[in-house]
Amino acid sequence: xWVLGVTERRVMGAFWVLNLVLFLVQVVGxxxxxxxxxxxxxxxxxxxxxxxxxxxxxVGKDFKIMSQGSKYKDASGILKDGFSRFLAVVKGAHVVxxxxxxxxxxxxxxxxxxFISSTKxxxxxxxxxxxxxxxxxxxxxxxxxxxxxxxxGALHGLQTLSQLCQFNFxxxxxxxxxxxxxxxxxxRFSFRxxxxxxxxxxxxxxIIKNVIDxxxxxxxxxLHWHIVDTQSFPLEIPSYPKLWDGAYSTSERYTMADxxxxxxxxxxxxxxxxxxxxxxxxxxxxxxxxxxLWPSKDCQEPLDVSNEFTFKVIDxxxxxxxxxxxxxxxxxxxDEVNTSxxxxxxxxxxxxxxxxxxxxxxxxxxxxxxxxxxLLHGYEIVNWEETFNNFGNKLSPKTVVHNWLxxxxxxxxxxxxxxxxxxxxxxxxxxxxxxTWEQFYMNEPLTNxxxxxxxKLVIGGEVCMWGETVxxxxxxxxxxxxxxxxxxxxxxxxDKLAKEAKQVTGRLxxxxxxxxxRGIAAAPLAADTPLTQPGRSAPLEPGSCxxx
Amino acid sequence: xxxxxxxGALHGLQTLSQLCQFNFxxxxxxxxxxxxxxxxxxRFSFRxxxxxxxxxxxxxxIIKNVIDxxxxxxxxxLHWHIVDTQSFPLEIPSYPKLWDGAYSTSERYTMADxxxxxxxxxxxxxxxxxxxxxxxxxxxxxxxxxxLWPSKDCQEPLDVSNEFTFKVIDxxxxxxxxxxxxxxxxxxxDEVNTSxxxxxxxxxxxxxxxxxxxxxxxxxxxxxxxxxxLLHGYEIVNWEETFNNFGNKLSPKTVVHNWLxxxxxxxxxxxxxxxxxxxxxxxxxxxxxxTWEQFYMNEPLTNxxxxxxxKLVIGGEVCMWGETVxxxxxxxxxxxxxxxxxxxxxxxxDKLAKEAKQVTGRLxxxxxxxxxRGIAAAPLAADTPLTQPGRSAPLEPGSCxxx
Numbered sequence: 036x037w038v039l040g041v042t043e044r045r046v047m048g049a050f051w052v053l054n055l056v057l058f059l060v061q062v063v064g065x066x067x068x069x070x071x072x073x074x075x076x077x078x079x080x081x082x083x084x085x086x087x088x089x090x091x092x093x094v095g096k097d098f099k100i101m102s103q104g105s106k107y108k109d110a111s112g113i114l115k116d117g118f119s120r121f122l123a124v125v126k127g128a129h130v131v132x133x134x135x136x137x138x139x140x141x142x143x144x145x146x147x148x149x150f151i152s153s154t155k156x157x158x159x160x161x162x163x164x165x166x167x168x169x170x171x172x173x174x175x176x177x178x179x180x181x182x183x184x185x186x187x188g189a190l191h192g193l194q195t196l197s198q199l200c201q202f203n204f205x206x207x208x209x210x211x212x213x214x215x216x217x218x219x220x221x222x223r224f225s226f227r228x229x230x231x232x233x234x235x236x237x238x239x240x241x242i243i244k245n246v247i248d249x250x251x252x253x254x255x256x257x258l259h260w261h262i263v264d265t266q267s268f269p270l271e272i273p274s275y276p277k278l279w280d281g282a283y284s285t286s287e288r289y290t291m292a293d294x295x296x297x298x299x300x301x302x303x304x305x306x307x308x309x310x311x312x313x314x315x316x317x318x319x320x321x322x323x324x325x326x327x328l329w330p331s332k333d334c335q336e337p338l339d340v341s342n343e344f345t346f347k348v349i350d351x352x353x354x355x356x357x358x359x360x361x362x363x364x365x366x367x368x369x370d371e372v373n374t375s376x377x378x379x380x381x382x383x384x385x386x387x388x389x390x391x392x393x394x395x396x397x398x399x400x401x402x403x404x405x406x407x408x409x410l411l412h413g414y415e416i417v418n419w420e421e422t423f424n425n426f427g428n429k430l431s432p433k434t435v436v437h438n439w440l441x442x443x444x445x446x447x448x449x450x451x452x453x454x455x456x457x458x459x460x461x462x463x464x465x466x467x468x469x470x471t472w473e474q475f476y477m478n479e480p481l482t483n484x485x486x487x488x489x490x491k492l493v494i495g496g497e498v499c500m501w502g503e504t505v506x507x508x509x510x511x512x513x514x515x516x517x518x519x520x521x522x523x524x525x526x527x528x529x530d531k532l533a534k535e536a537k538q539v540t541g542r543l544x545x546x547x548x549x550x551x552x553r554g555i556a557a558a559p560l561a562a563d564t565p566l567t568q569p570g571r572s573a574p575l576e577p578g579s580c581x582x583x
Numbered sequence: 584x585x586x587x588x589x590x591g592a593l594h595g596l597q598t599l600s601q602l603c604q605f606n607f608x609x610x611x612x613x614x615x616x617x618x619x620x621x622x623x624x625x626r627f628s629f630r631x632x633x634x635x636x637x638x639x640x641x642x643x644x645i646i647k648n649v650i651d652x653x654x655x656x657x658x659x660x661l662h663w664h665i666v667d668t669q670s671f672p673l674e675i676p677s678y679p680k681l682w683d684g685a686y687s688t689s690e691r692y693t694m695a696d697x698x699x700x701x702x703x704x705x706x707x708x709x710x711x712x713x714x715x716x717x718x719x720x721x722x723x724x725x726x727x728x729x730x731l732w733p734s735k736d737c738q739e740p741l742d743v744s745n746e747f748t749f750k751v752i753d754x755x756x757x758x759x760x761x762x763x764x765x766x767x768x769x770x771x772x773d774e775v776n777t778s779x780x781x782x783x784x785x786x787x788x789x790x791x792x793x794x795x796x797x798x799x800x801x802x803x804x805x806x807x808x809x810x811x812x813l814l815h816g817y818e819i820v821n822w823e824e825t826f827n828n829f830g831n832k833l834s835p836k837t838v839v840h841n842w843l844x845x846x847x848x849x850x851x852x853x854x855x856x857x858x859x860x861x862x863x864x865x866x867x868x869x870x871x872x873x874t875w876e877q878f879y880m881n882e883p884l885t886n887x888x889x890x891x892x893x894k895l896v897i898g899g900e901v902c903m904w905g906e907t908v909x910x911x912x913x914x915x916x917x918x919x920x921x922x923x924x925x926x927x928x929x930x931x932x933d934k935l936a937k938e939a940k941q942v943t944g945r946l947x948x949x950x951x952x953x954x955x956r957g958i959a960a961a962p963l964a965a966d967t968p969l970t971q972p973g974r975s976a977p978l979e980p981g982s983c984x985x986x
Contacts, residue, residue: 127643127644128642128643128644129643129692129693129695129696130693130695130696130698130699132695201689202689204674204688204691204693207693207695234980235980236977236980236981236983237982237983239954239955239957240955241955241956241957242954242957245957266980266981267980267982271607283981283982283983283984284982284983284984285607286604286605286951287982287983288607290607290610292610502980503979503980504976504977504978504979505976505977506954506962506976506977506983506986507954507957507958507959507960507983508914508915508954508959508960508961508962508976508977509915509959509961509976509977511911511959512911512912512915548689551642551645551909551910551911552642552643552644553644554642554644554645554648554910555910556910556911556912556914556959557910557911558911558912559909559911571976573907573908573909573911573912573974574639574907574908574909574911574912575907576906576907577637577638577639577669577670577905577906578639578669578686579640579670579686579687579690580639580640580686580687580690580909580910581686581687583909
């Protein structure tokens, strides 16, 4: 027994109590209580609190899930599917054909009891993602115990449990080492995102699903879908059906049903989808189907601010979005707007004069108009930081500013009372192949933000997988493992993060190999030569996964 | 659809799957351009892909993904180069310390894992050709059984003077025979540097006692291994050095696996032996500078004109050696170049394109189809010198079909 009842303690003298405390310290392990010392703990991202000991248990052949006392009914099968996926990943790397009935039954776990206190399965920004995992359960030693406020906290608990399991090559069963585990966990930030870009390269549905699977393994919870941009418009917009004439080809498109499928697939894994409609720049492809959206045939960006039709289209798109994208936020872009086509094109230039706007006022006008439309559709808005940098005090006050240009911006955003998502490109852009995983790990969103009420305004951060040189062939090896480094920065409490990235090398290498074992093409950590870019290195030579 | 065997039917299903496409208007699957009348059969019976799980361990889900993709291109032999110098990842029940040579305890395959791979492949019409490369490329064997090394300081090739060496080979092949049911087993025999035999006193002594020089000992080793494999009911494949050095001594049903270069296949079949073609200048996938066009244009029957000799070329194989290939990049290095070779091995000679560029569009389409099926096939195009054709990332935004 790892815990003593009150009765036993009462009959002991002080001497015994002291001995007992020392004994417990040895058994439970001081190193486990803090969890910073990596010794033995291989969970990624590192939980808020972890303690463990030295006893091995086995996962029974018919390991099942039970919901005794749980308030959550699982009508949509989120928990049931999550448990199936748990079994599949735990058993996926080797044939588990050992006979657990031949083992000491007191060490065989028959199942997992899951207790969820909320009856709701709504996935939304800010839900409770906490969980508590006990292996074994103190009340039922042949069961593991998972409790959470929501089913999504429970899914995180299943992820962690899956990382405690390993295949035993002698007994040919799944075992859990170093029990008892007592894990209390919850994320530091509520917004932990990955951006994918399906405009620069179309990503087929199975690839996006593979990315979503991998996000769940690292407890990322927002897929920021940068759907359309200059190069292509791949999404069906029922209100304006010619928009997707801007796709690269007829097959490189997503129907609304495909988009709904992505949202649903993500939701089952606790992942929100933040849809982005980047306006007024990065929108050249819109004019393929509706050329009047261009200032002119020869000057095709940004979207024509003088044309009422432009805002009708935006309204139509956001209306269609609202039927599928249920996340509280929508991203309206607003970055890198080169307004010269507005002044160069006569009818637009005339409109600017009539409205007493110069280029930059017109840019502000456009962004605010788009914001108004999104607000009418019930969304809260995210905009790239140029909107804040240029007219921050004019933005809708609940705008979340998405920092990308560099450091130092988040602190100004929160000082102005606005919320912020951190994606500074010098550290968190995955398409920057020369950025190392160590740099991803060490990028602290709250740098120079010390006041607690301001720190709360940083809702989280996001790593960005821009798609210029990324298609189905190389997306996963460019995302992983560097996104995992950021995932820990966003999940794990600040004081439990490593102070030097190299301290977590072994644990991250282990997580990378775990991703590989789950069919995720995560790249090696090491990139030694100048020619090999850290962002997408091939292994340099033969060797163990764990050392590369 | 009709077929002689269920495996023919599986190929038919593959073809049918490539006729189907999603209609974005009606939102149903459609088949254009009917009626289709397709008669099909492969040109060669042996259409292989080699994977190497010694230089890097490949987890089961990755191997399964590779097998899936092979079926899409109608490849039918997975040549599993299981062990080599760097690591020994497979469980051998007869000699359980052999897999101490694995990179780590988790980077191993149990016999059940191997059986799972065979079963998974079989369901897709793919045979598994297991390779036990001897006597070279076997340093990892000594991790668990150091007496297999000539000495602690000279660890390759396997000690020819030690009876135990051949007991171990016998044990391995016995265990193989329970799981690997393909008619052939591959016994390697390539790149044998015999200097450790002459440098190590007890081995050198044995050579003298048996009146063998180094190269006769190499021959002896290969032929001994062959005998053992034959006793286990296998037919044998050996790398071409065995033929180049002592072709007339090989078991007459040996299939010679050409890899060193062109011109070998014709000599093998002229000697009356069967041949598998994998000339490294064109069909080695780890040679990142070889283009898909070169893969496509590599003709196995080059300079083999007599029909009875042509029959002796049972097929060919592209080789994904694992030095710089792990789970992160194996599929993008295999595809689409393996697909180019897959057509060379399946399609009748007179229906092959005379110039590779003629099939660019169709191969690009196949590559995009692979992507749509979750296979990380690389783009066809590699324009700059820095981008190696074998593993290029897309250079810029664009349609899948044009990259």
